[in-house]
Amino acid sequence: MRAQFVFSEVWIGLKRNLTMTIALVVVVAISLSLLGTGLLFVKQVDQTRSFWQGRVQLSVYLCTKLSASPQCTRNGPATPAEMASIHQTLAALPQVTSVIYVSQAAAYAQFKSEFPSMVSTVSPSEIPNSFEVKLKNAQTDSSIVEANVDGVPGVDQVVDNSAILNKFYKLLGGARNAVVVIAIVLIIAAILLVANTIRLSAFNRRRETSIMRLVGASNFYVQLPFLVEGVIAGMFGWLVASALLVAVKSLWLDTLQQYFPFNVQLTSTDLIEVIALVMILGVLLTGATSFLTLRRYLRV
Amino acid sequence: MIHFDNVTKTYPNQSRPALENVTLDVEKGEFVFLVGPSGSGKSTFLRLVLKEERPTEGRIHVAGRDLARLTNWKVPYLRRRIGCVFQDFRLLPSKNVYQNIAFALEVIGKPRRFIRKVVPEVIDLVGLEGKRDRMPDELSGGEQQRVAMARAFVNRPMILLADEPTGNIDPATSIGIMKVLDRINRTGTTVVMATHDAAIVDSMRKRVIELEYGKVVRDQSRGVYGQAY
Numbered sequence A: 001m002r003a004q005f006v007f008s009e010v011w012i013g014l015k016r017n018l019t020m021t022i023a024l025v026v027v028v029a030i031s032l033s034l035l036g037t038g039l040l041f042v043k044q045v046d047q048t049r050s051f052w053q054g055r056v057q058l059s060v061y062l063c064t065k066l067s068a069s070p071q072c073t074r075n076g077p078a079t080p081a082e083m084a085s086i087h088q089t090l091a092a093l094p095q096v097t098s099v100i101y102v103s104q105a106a107a108y109a110q111f112k113s114e115f116p117s118m119v120s121t122v123s124p125s126e127i128p129n130s131f132e133v134k135l136k137n138a139q140t141d142s143s144i145v146e147a148n149v150d151g152v153p154g155v156d157q158v159v160d161n162s163a164i165l166n167k168f169y170k171l172l173g174g175a176r177n178a179v180v181v182i183a184i185v186l187i188i189a190a191i192l193l194v195a196n197t198i199r200l201s202a203f204n205r206r207r208e209t210s211i212m213r214l215v216g217a218s219n220f221y222v223q224l225p226f227l228v229e230g231v232i233a234g235m236f237g238w239l240v241a242s243a244l245l246v247a248v249k250s251l252w253l254d255t256l257q258q259y260f261p262f263n264v265q266l267t268s269t270d271l272i273e274v275i276a277l278v279m280i281l282g283v284l285l286t287g288a289t290s291f292l293t294l295r296r297y298l299r300v
Numbered sequence B: 001m002i003h004f005d006n007v008t009k010t011y012p013n014q015s016r017p018a019l020e021n022v023t024l025d026v027e028k029g030e031f032v033f034l035v036g037p038s039g040s041g042k043s044t045f046l047r048l049v050l051k052e053e054r055p056t057e058g059r060i061h062v063a064g065r066d067l068a069r070l071t072n073w074k075v076p077y078l079r080r081r082i083g084c085v086f087q088d089f090r091l092l093p094s095k096n097v098y099q100n101i102a103f104a105l106e107v108i109g110k111p112r113r114f115i116r117k118v119v120p121e122v123i124d125l126v127g128l129e130g131k132r133d134r135m136p137d138e139l140s141g142g143e144q145q146r147v148a149m150a151r152a153f154v155n156r157p158m159i160l161l162a163d164e165p166t167g168n169i170d171p172a173t174s175i176g177i178m179k180v181l182d183r184i185n186r187t188g189t190t191v192v193m194a195t196h197d198a199a200i201v202d203s204m205r206k207r208v209i210e211l212e213y214g215k216v217v218r219d220q221s222r223g224v225y226g227q228a229y
Helices: A003-016 A018-052 A070-075 A080-092 A104-114 A116-121 A138-149 A161-204 A206-214 A219-259 A268-297 B042-049 B072-079 B097-106 B112-125 B141-153 B171-186 B198-204
Strands: A058-062 A096-102 A130-135 A155-160 B002-009 B019-026 B031-035 B057-062 B082-086 B159-163 B190-195 B207-212 B215-220
Touching (some): A003 A018, A018 A161, A018 A219, A058 A080, A080 A096, A080 A130, A104 A116, A130 A138, A138 A155, A155 A161, A161 A206, A206 B097, A219 A268, B002 B042, B019 B057, B019 B207, B019 B215, B031 B171, B042 B057, B042 B159, B042 B190, B082 B141, B112 B141, B112 B171, B141 B171, B159 B171, B171 B190, B171 B198
Parallel strands (some): B082 B159
Antiparallel strands (some): A058 A130, B002 B019
């Protein structure tokens, strides 16, 4: 095997139809990065979902002196007796795993740590005390539990955190679907482009290949430069795609988090996983297409 | 070395066979002229030897191998034992003389040390001393054909097939080409040359096989071109 010979042939091939090669690299880059983005979205949703599992799923906010809702102005702030009865009601429900009381001071402390920039605008008395409820099954149980405490004296409002989460899922899910559809269309374009580039390359070098066959070069030797050519173009596309994926993660997915009441960032391991997966796909895509095209155009 | 046993070749969509019931033997070390008008089946004969085509009927043995039993992936190894020269030279215009010849060895994976040793030898054999760095467009037709012959012979094939090697070359230069072919033949290589060139056939006095409409009409040792007419 003469590696130097193969690579010089590859270089000649890539240079001869430079415009096709560039088009190929661009399309592979875009399709791979879109596909990778879709995968990152899936990972983000999964991560957020598992982050939320085993955390507070329902917050029952209690009336304070400052609460403006009608049931609070009618009854005044929640009395210790009311609070005890609400706690009991919640704890007695079979759907509930645990109930934790969060006092105004504790809530303020938490708020301070989560939103340090906004501390000056809020005083401790403005933040209501609450019960944070963990459910056995967030999807099915939240409405049952909510019905049991909603409107009970002393309860200001019940907030279902999974409802907020659902918005996030919906947003990412929709984006993912759009991105995957575009990626599939582009992958088809990439396949056609690879086939076309290889065909052009085979045509450009029909003299060389006919002589190679004549003097008894094995099929492998005749086809290898073309195969390597396709795969190298695919690898360049993949490199560009990797850069784009890093950008998608750090500039988009990570900043998206600030609009939601949690912060689940994907780790670099997740990103590397997606980039590696996309590389395998890119190599398979360009390699297999080159190979199949060659079988048609470089017969013995 | 080449053995045809009742070989018929009919191309798809053609009623008349290109070769019909051809039976012949070419022994090791022979020099054979294949003569006949265009369309008589000379090129089909050469293509069958290379297994570029398959016979419709009959058996072909080349270098001791039954071509019908040769799998596709082994065909390249058959072709390494057969050199080929054509009327249109088929050189690579972007490579010089040395590179054109070395190409034939590079693509079958020969080590560079070996290539550096044998290519200059074969350049001398075909009489192109001192022209190893010329590009094909700087050479005359006869010189280009010498390069093609060097490329065909550099891997020391058992058989050399020449399809009208003097077809594009003037008579005076053709004599030089024939001398090289004769020299190659003397190393023990079997040479089969398809040609229209009566003067060459007559002057060489080698075995002549004449084809007409795909049939062997004459097979004569030490023959001449036009005897049948």
